Amino acid sequence: MTDLFEVPLVIRGRVVDDYSRQFPGRMGSHGFATADANDYIEQIVLNRPSDMADLYSISFDEIIEYLAELGPRLALDSNPHMHRAFELSRSTSGLSDSILRYAYETIPAAFASSETRRVAENLVGVDYLEGWVKVRDGVRVRAFGSRAVHIIAGNVPLVGVATVIRNALTRSDAVIKTPSNDPLTSTAIAQTMIEMAPEHPLTRHLTVAYWKGGDEVFEQQLYQPRHIEKIVAWGGFNSIKHISAYLQPGIDLITLDPKQSGTIIGAEAFDSPQRLQSVAAKAAMDVGVFNQEGCVNARVIYLVCGTDASGLEKARAFGQLLFDAVQNLPQSLSTPHKRFDAALKDEVDALRFVEDEYTVIGGRGNEGAIIVSHESEAVDFARDLACRVANVVPIDSVETAIKSVNAYTQTIGIYPDSLKDAIRDRLAFQGAQRLVSLGGACNPPADAPQDGIEPLRRMCKWIVDDTQ
Amino acid sequence: MKHYLSSLLADPKNFIALRYGEGFDIEDSELGEFHLQAAKKKFAGLRDKVKALKRLSEEQGVEEISCFDDLIRVLFPHTVYKSYPLSFLEKSRFDKLTKWLDGLTALDLSHIDASGCTSIDEWLDLLDVQTELRISHSAGTTGKLSFLPRTRQEAENVNLILRDMIRDWYGDDTGPDLIETPMPYIQPSYKGGYYTMLRGAELRAELFGVTDENSLYLYPDRMSADVCSLAGRIRAAEAKGESGSIELSPGLVNKRDQFIQREKDKKESVSEFFQQAVEKFGGRSVFLCTTWTMLYDAMLEARERGIDNIFGKDSVLVSGGGNKGYDLPDDWKEIIFRGLGFDRAYELYGMSEMMSGFPVCEHGHYHIPPVVIPFVLDPITGESMPRSGTHTGRFAFLDLMTETYWGGFISGDEVTLSGFDDDCACGRKGLFLDTAIRRYSEKEGGDDKINCSGAPEAHDKAIEFLLNAAQ
Incomplete structure (x- = not known):
């Protein structure tokens, strides 16, 4: 297999150059090689909840600035990681080259500060993300980020993009499980984040991995309440049915199921x-x-x-x-x-x-x-x-x-x-x-609810400070 | 052209009267010319009689078959016999279903009034009574049944070919002639029904002298086409996570009491069946015709009951059907033959749309009789691979034995076809398929065909659903 693409495993600011596992491509598409996620399970999970604290050392404005700086760096023609993701997608995606190119070219704009600020404001409320909001005398509420696994869909590259942005805005810790029909886009974004700001808390709270859905040995270790709090699952009925087997008290499943x-x-x-x-x-x-x-x-x-x-x-x-x-x-x-x-x-x-x-x-x-x-x-x-x-x-x-x-x-x-x-x-x-x-179906607003739910609010933990 | 081939060209049905083995002793050089001539003749004969064929050939601009590519262009897609809308069944539009069927057969169905039918079973009964058709159905992924418009005579010919094959496959007269010397018949399934395998068995029973005394069935009644369809729809809906979307026709709901009674009668008979098989036919030579998966289930049950070596050494087993959707253990054949107590088996590759099965030889190849013209198509472009060498692709064929429906068909199976320029090591000449055959839908990870008679639990589930829905 001479045309195997190498897909690095990215764990919280670190690129793991281990390509010991090979996965065949679907329907004549390129296969790819990546690390065996089982070998890195201890690093992929965030065991100590207190490790989330660094996300609270930065202000909301700093998050917006970080994303605004990241966007232009993701330009297809100047970013070799994005270019490789595009090249691999040309083989794995159902989209033709001309459409893929257009889709990749729209990625930087999604990170613009006007856009991300509006998403945060309309989908959660910046005040709640930034501090304790008084709802009445004695009662205050704040939206905290959570530790989540995101099983994303690969039909369009923008799913990975939205996940990275949502993770940053909610100050969450994300483990993105990439799909085999788009294994590299999210990885390329994470690699670019590392090059831009390797020590930044937002960089240090993003993991992008591929494992074969249904790898029970790995998934049983991953889907434990001591490791994660939320699962955000896009995609097919089978994958959602499969994930539901791991549900237990302490794990919240957010489904963006097939529609x-x-x-x-x-x-x-x-x-x-x-x-x-x-x-x-x-x-x-x-x-x-x-x-x-x-x-x-x-x-x-x-x-x-x-x-x-x-x-x-x-x-x-x-x-x-x-x-x-x-x-x-x-x-x-x-x-x-x-x-x-x-x-x-x-x-x-x-x-x-x-x-x-x-x-x-x-x-x-x-x-x-x-x-x-x-x-x-x-x-x-x-x-x-x-x-x-x-x-x-x-x-x-x-x-x-x-x-x-x-x-x-x-x-x-x-x-x-x-x-x-x-x-x-x-x-x-x-x-x-x-x-x-009519005519607007394919242009859904990024700052409105999705699939009848509010995924960003659901990604947050809503904490109450009650003075009596 | 040698006499055998000119005789088949004059009438492909001569395949039945001539010795079976002769069909596997034809030089490759002669086969191509025969196939082309026979295809040309068949197309010319049916083009103006089967409306759907006429339309397709007009669309494709094919007026006559002058080369194999012409033939490829007028083969029917495998979806053709279920191309009617499911709502015809859900809303009991059997008048429309009849009109649709009329386009696929050379018989004239314009005088049939099916508007009063309220269930699939009723409709099939009506056609049995008023026409020469003996429709059989298979089960599709959505529970939409394929209806194959075969006549009584064609169905009989299928069984005559089978008789020939059993008698002559391992050499002329090496096997019994089941018409001249009837054998006790055992079928670990329903006694009858419209489901392809059951319909074939029912018609075969008449021909092979099967009586109530010398036969045994797991279920003494007929399988309902309506329940088979519902079982498929439930499975399909569950696979998509949309169980909430199934609608039942009023006709089916009204018949629920009948189904309840059948279920009551059926439940105890599984254990009885094995006792009776041993008591009635133990040690005797019998004729068994079933799918591997059904036989495996039955023999596993036998093993659990401590029963083995049930039948006489001269018994005959005809089997096939692959192991559709079943995960069988490595020793599945051992389990079967230990239970049966004999090893004379004929394994066939076939499908309901084809009248002759392809028997497997001792070198693991399915041999194609000269009355089927096989093709391997590129699964993406649909173009035919060359008639030389060995090629893997989508199996398509023209069945020369059909007389009232177009036997040209593109299947959903991936096969490997050889024999154009080399012969099988077993010594038989002609074309053959490798035994590694799979459905494209399986290959792509999709849901496969639902084999309803092989999966009684799906059937039970359908009944349960019907009862709950009716309450």
């Missing part, structure tokens, strides 16, 4: 051809940005166009506009998928044998497809829609769309905004977690 997102488009879209064109362009963003690799991407699109013959004609016309708009998205945001899901292709191919029920636009190769249902039902494989394949479902009334929302729904893009306002409470009752103007 699906959708779209509801009201009859107003058909007011004029220009309007329909513009609605299709917006929906194309929700479907196609980052090649539909995110949980925020639209998959099933409910369209209030009627279900009679003329309704169906409208749905087909919209489907064609949407397909064209997806194909015309800029290369930095969306491309034909470089590893089109073969199982999905089989499902799409099968639809031509049931042409009374569906119209398929595209789907010949890896370009993506729009499947127009002829009845008010999504395709059976709606959960597996990916690689820029979306399903337009014609409906008579918005009620059908509302009923389709459940506990597995995350974002819903809605057109027009007046419809969003009218049905937002009901969508929330059903289980939806984020309601957004």
Whole structure:
């Protein structure tokens, strides 16, 4: 294996140059070599809670300044660590090079002081992070950081970025378990932090490691209440089910579990051809940005166009506009998928044998497809829609769309905004977690709750000082 | 072209009447030309009769088969026989399901009125009564069943091929002719049902002279297609952590009392089954036809009861089915044969969509009869690998034995195909597959097919779910 990438283990300001374990790549991608985390378990865990004290020797402003200084150093073209992470991701990620490059290029901006300060203020409250806040006479509250393991997702590199920022803002100690489809981005950030400020408390409270999820020997030692207080788990049902086996009193599990997102488009879209064109362009963003690799991407699109013959004609016309708009998205945001899901292709191919029920636009190769249902039902494989394949479902009334929302729904893009306002409470009752103007699904605000919870508050320990 | 091949070209069904062994004595140089001619003829014969084939060939611009690449372009994807929407079952739209099926068979189903059916079982019964079709189903990952539109005659031919194989595989007349000399028949499963293996067994029983007196089944009744579908849906939903999303059709809920009764009748029979097998057929030569996994479960149970060497030395076992989703210990075959007490076994690679199985030889190769034209496709591009050398990829084929449905199919299995320019060490000529076969969905770490008859616990769970839901 000549093309093994070396992925260093970073433990609290120290780079461990040990590459004794090899992990094969997935589906023809690069494998990589890294240290055997089992050999370093004693250093990876933070045994003494008092070791968190150094984080309180710095002010909140210093945290913001540190991050602001770090951001520009993460520029893809000037930072060799980031460049290596990008190179490895080109092989491991489902995103095409042009999209990956764009994603990496947006990383520095996430560290800007205006951005990070707003995140801290809106998601926790700077006062609570910085000191004891009086809530009434005698009662004061402060948000303290915690020792947490973060099992992050690798579908987009920004997950690791957000984790580093959140860890710093909450003055926490993070052990990031990297995913095999993006093993290097978080590591590259940690390496850059070490080069910038090796002794800084924020540098000294970040560990980035890879171990194979399910390594029970390692995980049993790691997930002990004396070592950690929180587990932040992104990702698939299996990984979350697996982690839940380690839960016990003293360990808090914060799940950002797999979700699906959708779209509801009201009859107003058909007011004029220009309007329909513009609605299709917006929906194309929700479907196609980052090649539909995110949980925020639209998959099933409910369209209030009627279900009679003329309704169906409208749905087909919209489907064609949407397909064209997806194909015309800029290369930095969306491309034909470089590893089109073969199982999905089989499902799409099968639809031509049931042409009374569906119209398929595209789907010949890896370009993506729009499947127009002829009845008010999504395709059976709606959960597996990916690689820029979306399903337009014609409906008579918005009620059908509302009923389709459940506990597995995350974002819903809605057109027009007046419809969003009218049905937002009901969508929330059903289980939806984020309601957004059509076209904005892939641009979630960093300073608002996520998946119906407030992960930053949950990452903190909320301590009460009660004078009676 | 030698006489044997011209005879198959005239009518592939002659494969049954001619000696089985002849099919494995064809020079590689002759096989290619025969395959192409036979594919050409079959396509020309079915193109205008099977609507789905006509549509696909029009889309692909294939008017006739002039080379193997033309054929590849008109093979059906493995999803074809379950391409209907699941809502047809959930909402009892059996009229629509019939119309969908009509596109996949050369038979005319336009006169069938299935609008009154309220369950899958009822629909299958209706087709049994009103048509020549004897549909069999398999279980898909989502609980959506594949429905294969095979006729009664085709189903019979499957069993005639099996008879030939048992008689002649190890040399002409080395095995019994199970039609001329019926043997007691034992099936550690349901007596019947529409599930592929059970449907085949049910039709075989008639042909092979199986009577109530000389047979034994684990469960004396038929397996419900509705329950099989529900079992699959539950497993799929659980695998995704979405158990809350299962909806039941009213037809299924209404039938719950029937299921309760069946469960009551069934429970005690596992222990009875083994006692009866020993008492009734102990020491006698019998015919067993089952999957390895079902047999392993049964023989493990036998071992726990201290039972071994159950049957006579001339017994016949036909098995296959890999070990789908099962983790078997290293000594699984020992456990099976110690329990059985004989070792005449025929192991086959096959799938419901194919009428002839591929028997394995003593050198560990599955031999492909000349009536199946195999291809190995690149799993990414779908293009055919050359018909020479040895290649690993997605298995696809044209089954020449089908008459009323298109036998061209792209499977979900990864296989290694050889034999174009070298023969197997066993001395048989022709093409063969390596025994290392796996499903692509397994390889990619996905959920595999749910083999519902091999997993009674899934079945029990479905019944339990149904009962809870009905309360």
